[in-house]
Amino acid sequence: MSDFVSSFWSYFISAIALGGIVWCVWLLFSQRAWLKKTVAQAEDTGHVWDGDLTELNNPVPRWWTVMYLLLCAFALAYLWLYPGLGTYKGWLGFSSADQVRSEQAALAERIRPVYERYTQMPIDQIASDAEARAIGQRLFLNSCAQCHGSDARGGPSFPNLTDADWLHGGEPEQIEQSIAKGRHGLMPPWKGTISPSEASDIAQYVRSLSGLAADALRVVPGKRGFDTYCVACHGAEGKGNPMLGAPNLTDNVWLHGSSEASIVNIILNGKENVMPAQERNLTPEQIRLLTAWVWGLSRQGGAAQASR
Numbered sequence: 001m002s003d004f005v006s007s008f009w010s011y012f013i014s015a016i017a018l019g020g021i022v023w024c025v026w027l028l029f030s031q032r033a034w035l036k037k038t039v040a041q042a043e044d045t046g047h048v049w050d051g052d053l054t055e056l057n058n059p060v061p062r063w064w065t066v067m068y069l070l071l072c073a074f075a076l077a078y079l080w081l082y083p084g085l086g087t088y089k090g091w092l093g094f095s096s097a098d099q100v101r102s103e104q105a106a107l108a109e110r111i112r113p114v115y116e117r118y119t120q121m122p123i124d125q126i127a128s129d130a131e132a133r134a135i136g137q138r139l140f141l142n143s144c145a146q147c148h149g150s151d152a153r154g155g156p157s158f159p160n161l162t163d164a165d166w167l168h169g170g171e172p173e174q175i176e177q178s179i180a181k182g183r184h185g186l187m188p189p190w191k192g193t194i195s196p197s198e199a200s201d202i203a204q205y206v207r208s209l210s211g212l213a214a215d216a217l218r219v220v221p222g223k224r225g226f227d228t229y230c231v232a233c234h235g236a237e238g239k240g241n242p243m244l245g246a247p248n249l250t251d252n253v254w255l256h257g258s259s260e261a262s263i264v265n266i267i268l269n270g271k272e273n274v275m276p277a278q279e280r281n282l283t284p285e286q287i288r289l290l291t292a293w294v295w296g297l298s299r300q301g302g303a304a305q306a307s308r
């Protein structure tokens with residue numbers, strides 16, 4: 001109800017709801033003379049079928065009148081107790097959002113014992129606990145697989161979580177931070193500062209860092225460009241910086257593609273890549289199990305583990 005921008009709709013709804021009940025009561029009241037009649041006094045409507053079948057205007061039975069009034073009273077009581085009249089919150093203060101919240105709290109309370117075992121357990125022990133891994137994988141399939149893939153191996157722009165290559169660091173604390181708070185990878189665009197031909201020289205140099213085929217003549221000016229523009233984040237040797245989420249460019253692991261065209265594109269247009277924070281959807285205990293699961297995947301080479 002608080003979505004209304006003016007109080008008009010609140011009054012409008014209240015008027016329709018209350019007006020409807022008043023109209024129902026008035027309708028009954030306006031028929032009181034007829035309702036008082038007994039069956040013996042009933043009028044003949046004058047309609048006759050099959051020669052002797054006459055239609056009488058009998059008043060409705062008493063129980064029907066009583067039920068009708070009770071229903072009107074019920075409606076009034078309901079509107080008094082529960083939110084139904086515009087912005088009026090109801091005497092009981094009930095709200096379906098509160099109900100959902102309390103059900104969620106009750107559920108969290110029910111599953112708390114399952115997670116309790118792990119609150120004090122070190123991450124490496126959780127990572128090798130079969131039950132914790134099963135829970136971790138289920139949580140991953142529910143909350144993470146849509147982006148990182150059901151085998152956690154990622155895809156274009158979504159990092160592979162099973163390898164030892166990390167944008168933001170692979171220690172448990174860093175992984176936990178990535179999951180709970182999310183990450184915002186930001187590579188600035190260089191269009192205007194770096195010309196397209198300079199960018200492709202730099203791209204050749206970047207490819208050479210991973211041992212990919214590169215034009216030796218262009219690698220030399222490319223390195224000059226890299227040393228000027230890129231080392232601040234990717235480091236003098238191109239090994240990246242987890243504090244900035246700047247990837248290691250020497251390990252032949254590519255988030256956004258290794259072709260000259262895709263590297264030039266990133267240099268000129270930059271890249272913004274967001275991992276949404278999960279702490280609002282998951283409890284700290286769930287994040288802890290996920291951290292251990294992801295950490296365990298990357299430590300054990302991943303694939304076999306992930307498909308289990």
Ligand code: HEC
Binds near residue numbers: 145157
């Ligand atoms: C909406 C898509 C999306 C979802 C859902 C998502 N992630 Fe991510 N995640 C990303 C992206 C994109 C990045 C890379 C951010 C960047 O480029 O800096 C990322 C990065 C990460 C990282 C850091 C990787 C590194 O190399 O440092 C971890 C760990 C991670 N995600 C785990 C998870 C887990 C666990 C879940 C489920 C609870 C999850 N993610 C859900 C998109 C997602």
Ligand code: HEC
Binds near residue numbers: 185232254263271
């Ligand atoms: C301000 C810091 C910063 C600077 C300066 C910077 N980068 Fe980046 N770069 C990043 C970040 C952060 C990412 C990761 C973006 C993401 O999360 O997807 C990135 C990603 C990349 C990638 C994609 C890697 C992959 O795995 O696909 C390439 C290639 C790259 N940068 C090259 C360069 C080059 C070449 C320069 C110099 C012209 C440069 N960067 C300058 C921060 C920087």
